[in-house]
Amino acid sequence: MQILPVAALLSLGSNLDDRAANIELAIQRLEAFGKVIARSSLYETEPMEMKNQAWFLNCVIALETTMTPQQLLATALSIEQSMGRQRLVPKGPRVIDIDILFFGELIENSATLTLPHPALHRRRFVLSPLAEIDPDFKHPVLKKTIRQMLDSLPPDGAVHKYQLAKGRRP
Numbered sequence: 001m002q003i004l005p006v007a008a009l010l011s012l013g014s015n016l017d018d019r020a021a022n023i024e025l026a027i028q029r030l031e032a033f034g035k036v037i038a039r040s041s042l043y044e045t046e047p048m049e050m051k052n053q054a055w056f057l058n059c060v061i062a063l064e065t066t067m068t069p070q071q072l073l074a075t076a077l078s079i080e081q082s083m084g085r086q087r088l089v090p091k092g093p094r095v096i097d098i099d100i101l102f103f104g105e106l107i108e109n110s111a112t113l114t115l116p117h118p119a120l121h122r123r124r125f126v127l128s129p130l131a132e133i134d135p136d137f138k139h140p141v142l143k144k145t146i147r148q149m150l151d152s153l154p155p156d157g158a159v160h161k162y163q164l165a166k167g168r169r170p
Contacts, residue, residue: 003066007037009102009134010061010076011117011126015047016095019057020164022083026096027061029079033072034065040129042162048123050091057162060101060129069103073113076100101126105140116141121149124157 010030014022020042027036040060047053065072076098084095101117108115116139120126127150130137135147142149 005064006104011099013058013097015054015056034063038062038133040132044162045125046158
């Protein structure tokens with residue numbers, strides 16, 4: 001039986017060291033497990049819950065993969081760990097953070113994974129880059145598009161497109 005590929009939407013973020021390089025390395029490692037079919041710009045974003053830390057760079061990718069959601073989660077956690085992610089302080093600084101936002105239109109609620117991501121509709125730093133690559137994607141639970149969810153957010157949490165230094169590639 002052939003497994004058909006699914007487009008998983010992933011959020012990547014970093015606020016330690018060379019943030020852009022961290023995100024690029026994580027994307028390169030994810031490409032070993034699927035094909036990146038869409039990628040947002042980088043966005044510089046204000047920390048949300050734990051304010052006393054460096055600003056983040058965030059982006060969203062669409063990864064076409066034949067992995068299961070649980071396999072993709074294990075892969076994301078393995079990449080985070082291999083890049084030095086330490087979970088010392090909840091919502092604290094991190095070299096890399098990889099979250100599965102959507103796995104096609106799958107709805108799942110298990111002990112280890114909730115899909116769609118349960119907080120994405122409240123996070124401008126996720127919805128802004130997501131709206132760049134798929135503004136009309138409809139949340140399978142909330143039945144709202146990415147653009148509708150983004151437009152309904154209060155104006156807090158600064159999010160700006162990030163410009164890399166001249167001559168530098170993402």
